[in-house]
Amino acid sequence: MPETSDTGSVPKALEKWRDAERVAAVARRGRLAAEAAAAAAGDAAAAAIATSEAARSSLSAASAAEASAAKTAESARYAAKVALVDLSDASADSDLAEADEAANKAMYQQALDRAEKRQRD
Secondary structure: OOOOOOOOOHHHHHHHHHHHHHHHHHHHHHHHHHHHHHHHHHHHHHHHHHHHHHHHHHHHHHHHHHHHHHHHHHHHHHHHHHHHHHHHHHHHHHHHHHHHHHHHHHHHHHHHHHHHHHHHO
16 A cells, blocks of 8 residues: 655655555555466366265175176076987987888898898798
């Protein structure tokens, strides 16, 4: 605040004016720095909120992925069980077919043996 007393000389008044300009410039820079700090703090708060929301979404996605993986594993176990049953059925069918083939081969051999015996007799 300027002094109310009479400075008396132009050089003295100019000096006081220059001092006041310097103080005002420093105050302006301080105000600009404070505004920049406030804006940066606001940006940091917004970034923190965005990070929190992203983490929450990531957790949700990870939970969904885990549930999906569990369902896939269960489906794979079921498919493996079905494949084992199919293998068992196929093995049984193959065993029956081989037994039937062996029985028919034996019957053929017996018929052949009887035919050969009749030709000799």
